[in-house]
Amino acid sequence: MxxxxxxxxxxxxxxxxxxxxxxxxxxxxxxxxxxxxxxxxxxxAGIIRANRAVIDWRALGYEVEVSLRVALDKTQPRAFDEFTAAAREVPEVVEIQTFLGRVDLRLYVIARDMAHYQHLYRSAILPLPHIADIEALMHVARIKSDEVLPV
CATH class of the missing domain: 1.10.10.10 (Winged helix-like DNA-binding domain superfamily/Winged helix DNA-binding domain)
Structure with missing residues (x-):
């Protein structure tokens, strides 16, 4: 091609x-x-999808990055659709990924500080529908972040 x-x-x-x-x-x-x-x-052809600005969240005051692994209640037929629709509405959720296995989704969340994250977690994340289990992984360091492909 x-x-x-x-x-x-x-x-x-x-x-x-x-x-x-x-x-x-x-x-x-x-x-x-x-x-x-x-x-x-x-x-x-869709090979080049977009040009975009890459914004440094820390420069805007977001110091906390958390990866939340979420398992959904699979007994509910609309759990996935309802959860993702609600998660999209939380502005601090900057990425949603889906998986096959024990973990269904990963939410990538940013916050200004730990107090802000705690407020987000309690007021916006925990109320999301159909959560069966959730695990938080606190981001410590970015070792590699590269979107350059070996073409």
Whole structure:
């Protein structure tokens, strides 16, 4: 699906999606027209989904990050849908992942400090529907966080 030219463009693009089209074309060793055409084709194919801002939560005052592993009450047929719909409404839940196994979902929650987290946990997380079990893992350090793919 991707040839070597596409891969060269992607390698440069993912390191700095904000660079101008002429610079991207030069770094990928293609003409600006070729670069633009191939980027558009990769966007249309869903290979490039979006350009986005990566915001440092700590710079905005969010010092606490918690991963909550949640097991749902599987005797309730709508448990998953109702839980995820309610969890999406909590602004401090910044990521929801699903799993197969003992843990059904993982919520990634941010808070300004421990008092804020405790308030969120009691007022917004525990009331979420159909929770059978919940385990909190306090984030200590991010060792690797990289969205660059080996293309």
């Amino acid at each position: 991707l040839d070597e030219t596409d891969r060269r463009i992607l390698r440069q693009y993912q390191h700095d999606p904000g660079m101008g089209p002429a610079e991207l074309a030069e770094r990928a060793a293609v003409t600006p027209a070729t670069c633009a055409r191939r980027l558009e084709r990769m966007r249309a």
